Amino acid sequence: MFACLYLPRRAKPEPLRAEGRGQRAEALVRLARDFSPRIETHGDRVVTLDIGGLGRLLGDARAIGEQLRRNAADSGLRVNIAIASTTTAAILLAQSRAGLTVVPEGAEAATLAPLPLSALSEFDSRLRASGSRPKAQSPEPKVDQLTRWGLRTLGDLAALPSADLSERLGQEGLMWQRWARGEDARPLVATGEEEGFEESIELEWPIDGLEPLSFVFARLFDPLCERLEQRDRGAVALQISLKLVTRDVYARSVQLPAPMRDARVLRTLALLDLETHPPPAAIDRVTVRVDVTEGRVLQFGLFARALPAEKLATLLARLGALMGGDRVGAPALVDSYRPGAFAMTDFAPEPAQLASDSRLRTPGQTRPEAQSPKPGAHPAQIIRRFRRPIPARVTMQQGKPARVTTDRRGFSGGAVERCDGPWRSSGDWWLITPWNCDEWDVRLNDGVAYRISHARNDNTWFIDGFLD
Amino acid sequence: MSPAAAPSLSREDLESLLRLRKLDHTLAISGLEIEPSSHDVIRTMVPTGIPDLDARLRGGIPRGQLSELAGPRSSGRMAMVVSAMAGATARGEAVALVDPLDMFDPVSAAASGIDFSRMLWVRGEATSSSRVSLSCEYGTLQKSLDRAVKAANLILQAGGFGLVVLDLAEIGTQALSRLPFTTWLRLHRVIEGSDTACVLIGSAPIARSAGGVTIQLASGSGPQAPGITAHVIQTRTMETRDVCVPLSAAAC
Structure with a gap:
């Protein structure tokens, strides 16, 4: 579900917090960020936000909308709010209707039908002004032209045959018709500054050894991973910076095989890396920073023997510390006739699939059975x-x-x-x-x-x- | 006065309880044997990919057990293990090979159809066991062996692998005898009840769990017409059987 916050032109700003246009726009973004990390701005008057998952905290869509309105009033903003299952429907309704509008899922086209065609023109120009929409390849439809055809509302445009509309207005006409039906032309693209995920601690006494460092890492990674959880982010790289008593900075970087936010796993990986590459002197200050990406959504199989990425990363790090980093991995053949030539690659098996489950296989993918020896074939000598x-x-x-x-x-x-x-x-x-x-x-x-x-x-x- | 009636379990109840704990393989084999379905076999066994041998093993190498593969050089130990690994990777399982002396040759193994992307290869130092006359070499060999056992332990603890192979074929018996006798018991306890089959390769029998199998191999007849002669020992069923499997020509 998506919500749209629209700041009407005639709304009178409260003098206390929202003085001036720029401040009101900032307040609008702040309001949206209080509810969701995934927001997209279209100019300084419209913000859309992804409210998926908020239902468990606030209740149904109407309850979320009421909460948005209350928070907006507390911030001194009078906004139009619309909640729909597509961003297009939410924006069109928010810019056309005052107050709170909640559209049940599947009723977008019916709710948009009575709106005038000028709503589409305003919506189009707003997207172009904010850079959310590339330059049109064909001339954009004119409201006057559509009016001459006898069309008055979005419902009239939505009901036209798409093929005939395409012949007369091209791709732009089809785009307008999709909007009139409440369909999204593209997904929500989150905007705004990315939050930095970094924690640091200044030690009262220098640390010389990995065992006490384990407790320090625990203090750093626990809040860091809590923030990652709240923002639905996963760490893909771990940057460790140690300020030594010699005033040097000892930096290490650990690449993670999959986005993860388990504090215990990250702490173990950091410790194993420092065990393999210990700092040359005692440590005065510890800073950890993670490069993040979107959280991982996993679909576990019923029968597959899964090897979770967190566990695999820890295993490979432990094996690397034990045997040497270059001595653990998956073998690979090289393009050479040199006797015994081979290469090592990272061991990153894809999620297991049952050989009999052909529905999960992409069309071009080789069947696993095809790679296995034929039944009855004799094993090759090694x-x-x-x-x-x-x-x-x-x-x-x-x-x-x-x-x-x-x-x-x-x-x-x-x-x-x-x-x-x-x-x-x-x-x-x-x-x-x-x-x-x-x-x-x-x-x-x-x-x-x-x-x-x-x-x-x-x-x-x-x-x-x-x-x- | 009659003794207090103890709650009695039917055989079906007992079997279902054992199945829940993945201990159903401990059931005594009755005279009337029921052929398990192929899915049941895959669930409880790792097939070697050699039909005759799998038939003798009642499906393959048992999961959750420590098994062993013993034989002299050129007896087909590695061919059998790579065949089992190829079958496991074709089913989408991950496999691991702990190779303390770094002797695995991917080029010749590729002919068996193994999917290398699902194979974790842990390589030790390339120290030849034949050079143990020097004390420093002997120390290196022992260290490699200790690391290999630790690596196998880590892999088994992590879980998620269908087959884990610890290759001790070229490790001398003297170095193996210096390992604590609880080493193999500990490995078995780690995988007990799991879906992982662990195989030790040695020049002579090393250790196995009670539910595991011992496959004793003998040398073939020549490089042009080599073959595997396997002597299968299963304690649970009190069976010993011989299997002869020809090998295809070496991939050179």
């Missing part, structure tokens, strides 16, 4: 690769490896029973790390199938791994 290849000695017979030995413990070596290969590859000759090798798969008499490689440039052999 290589266990030594990231540091083991030097080996290989005896060749008739151009094939006949015996493989190495000095490394744990590898007995032996005669080659079977072998496949060679697979020759080379590349990156234009870089300082080229490769040029022949790879063989050999099964030795100890029962293990090894992947060995022959570096052709320096005639050396390595055990790259074994098949498993």
Whole structure:
């Protein structure tokens, strides 16, 4: 639901708080912000606000409207108020009717029908003046022209066949007709200054260690997350600024995988980051700031095993602190024939879907079953690769490896029973790390199938791994 | 005087109570076995993707249990695990591989159809277990092992994963024996009753929970016609069975 506050031209401003046009406009915006963080201004006389969710606090739409009117009177403003399920209907009614107008959902067109066509002209010029509407591609309809056609009210215009109207007036005519039916041409675009979400604390005694810092973070994040909750915002990045006793400022930034506002999660992520990257000296002042975006709306499935983003972010941060940040993630293939080449990407699985639920899949998306091996297919052999290849000695017979030995413990070596290969590859000759090798798969008499490689440039052999 | 009549539960009541606590797998298998539906199997098991082996395992690797996969090098341990992970990711589940020695090869695993975006890979330091003769290397190996167990514990505690694999295949038995004996019990307690199946890979049996399975693998016959020979042990049903599964050619 949307409400529109309209400041009529003839309204006499109260001398106490609303002196002058600019002050009345500011008072109008303040009044709207007291009720909703999502407001949009159209000039200095009209403000629309999203009142969705206020019902649980104030009651039905009429109760919200009465409360708006009372608060406006307290602020010294006499405003027209209209509440409807579209912003267009709310604005048209607020600029045309005095007092409070509440439109039941679905009755927008019927309520707007008796209004004169001049209301549309005023509405159009208001949107153009405030920059809410781009320049028209076709000439805008004239009220006089519509009047000559015998149209008097918005109901008359709404009842016209859309195709015929489009032929005569183009897209602008259709836009006017949609407005006359109370339909929105675009969603509400929230305006106004974005509130800063920052908390800071000056410490009486310098802190040297993460454990006491945990309590400080708790004091900072609790009110911060409460404000995020009130404004329906989620943190997407965490900026930590620590003023040290050395007068330096130690800054850290933590990117969050999803908008979140759980104080405990944010505190844990901040602590884990500082555990991995500790400040070089004791701390005098702690400042935390979060970059915010709109709150997240989640639809949980009945059967999917969900991994909440907050829990996943904490898990990845803990694993990163334990193993190293670059050693945790999802593997990815790279466009290279270099043996063993791979890359690491962020682990961010999409919400799970049941493979059988095709309704949730977009048309172009590959079916998950298509990626899985076919039923009855034999599993492919996997290589266990030594990231540091083991030097080996290989005896060749008739151009094939006949015996493989190495000095490394744990590898007995032996005669080659079977072998496949060679697979020759080379590349990156234009870089300082080229490769040029022949790879063989050999099964030795100890029962293990090894992947060995022959570096052709320096005639050396390595055990790259074994098949498993 | 007759003894006080104790409230009696019917078998159906007992089964429904156990099902609520996800402990229905503890029910004794009667002589008349009912084939579970495919949905029930997916709910309680993680299929390995190898039909013969899944049939022997009554659906796959049990969820909420600690299972183990043991065998020598080239016995198909990783092939079996990657096959199970590929099936799980195709169903939309997240999987995790804790790899203390950083030996997983994504290029060869890609041939199995695994969806890497749903796979969490935790890599340890690339230290070869064969270099434990040096004391510093041994210390590094033990540290890698400790970190890997902690990482697996964190992943299991977080939940939300269908399959978590801890790869200890190239860790020597000496290093494994230095772990506290309560380590595996603790891991099992974390996942008990959850939807996560945890698998330990080792060169020899390490540990498993009572409801878990042990799959003992033997080497195949050669690189051109390799295969998995699995010896399945299920304590609950007192069954031991052998399965032979051929492997497709290596992806090179």
